[in-house]
Amino acid sequence: EVQLQESGPGLVKPSQSLSLTCSVTGYSITSSYRWNWIRKFPGNKLEWMGYINSAGSTNYNPSLKSRISITRDTSKNQFFLQVNSVTTEDTATYYCARWNYSGLDYWGQGVMVTVSS
Amino acid sequence: DIVLTQAPLSVSVTPGESASISCRSSKSLLSSKGITSLYWYLQRPGKSPQLLIYQMSNLASGVPDRFSSSGSETDFTLKISKVETEDVGVYYCGHRLEYPTFGGGTKLELK
Numbered sequence: 001e002v003q004l005q006e007s008g009p010g011l012v013k014p015s016q017s018l019s020l021t022c023s024v025t026g027y028s029i030t031s032s033y034r035w036n037w038i039r040k041f042p043g044n045k046l047e048w049m050g051y052i053n054s055a056g057s058t059n060y061n062p063s064l065k066s067r068i069s070i071t072r073d074t075s076k077n078q079f080f081l082q083v084n085s086v087t088t089e090d091t092a093t094y095y096c097a098r099w100n101y102s103g104l105d106y107w108g109q110g111v112m113v114t115v116s117s
Numbered sequence: 118d119i120v121l122t123q124a125p126l127s128v129s130v131t132p133g134e135s136a137s138i139s140c141r142s143s144k145s146l147l148s149s150k151g152i153t154s155l156y157w158y159l160q161r162p163g164k165s166p167q168l169l170i171y172q173m174s175n176l177a178s179g180v181p182d183r184f185s186s187s188g189s190e191t192d193f194t195l196k197i198s199k200v201e202t203e204d205v206g207v208y209y210c211g212h213r214l215e216y217p218t219f220g221g222g223t224k225l226e227l228k
Contacts, residue, residue, distance in 0.1 A: 044207055046219040061216055103156045107165040
């Protein structure tokens with residue numbers, strides 16, 4: 001069974017960088033599909049942040065493109081999110097998820113990140 | 118940007134009754150390949166979102182056929198027949214043209 005699990009610090013200071021890891025089991029991230037980061041803000045709004053595909057190419061939400069980076073470690077079957085220069089508006093629950101061309105079919109359990117001094 | 122607007126913000130349903138949720142897109146979601154890029158997700162309390170419907174009207178794996186979806190290029194409706202306790206949560210529509218965006222969510226509660 002495909003499983004995704006996010007990990008990373010729950011508290012980040014303003015102006016610092018936020019770094020999260022998504023560990024994938026049950027499927028190789030180099031086989032196929034797109035591997036996404038999505039966040040949910042307090043109040044229910046969902047925002048797609050970007051993806052890295054099986055070939056290693058990335059695509060980002062235009063509103064975040066200048067601040068984020070998605071990379072991967074194929075030897076560990078993990079992909080990563082880095083968000084630079086965070087503000088309190090980056091406080092959210094962050095999810096990683098797989099896009100299988102028929103939708104976001106597998107999601108991690110989510111990691112809550114608070115930006116606060 | 119493609120904006121998806123959901124209505125209502127919340128709906129309260131008696132178990133066994135039906136519920137409908139609307140999703141309106143600011144642009145056509147019909148792709149150049151003839152696929153309607155409209156998806157429905159459910160986030161149950163304390164859980165991650167799960168895929169319910171893909172490409173406007175196709176049930177995702179394991180989703181009961183009490184769920185159905187239909188629409189045009191810009192207006193879509195998710196219908197839940199015979200609502201059950203497990204259907205409680207927040208429903209989102211989403212698309213993947215240009216770059217993916219989601220509707221604001223509709224909270225379904227039981228009366």
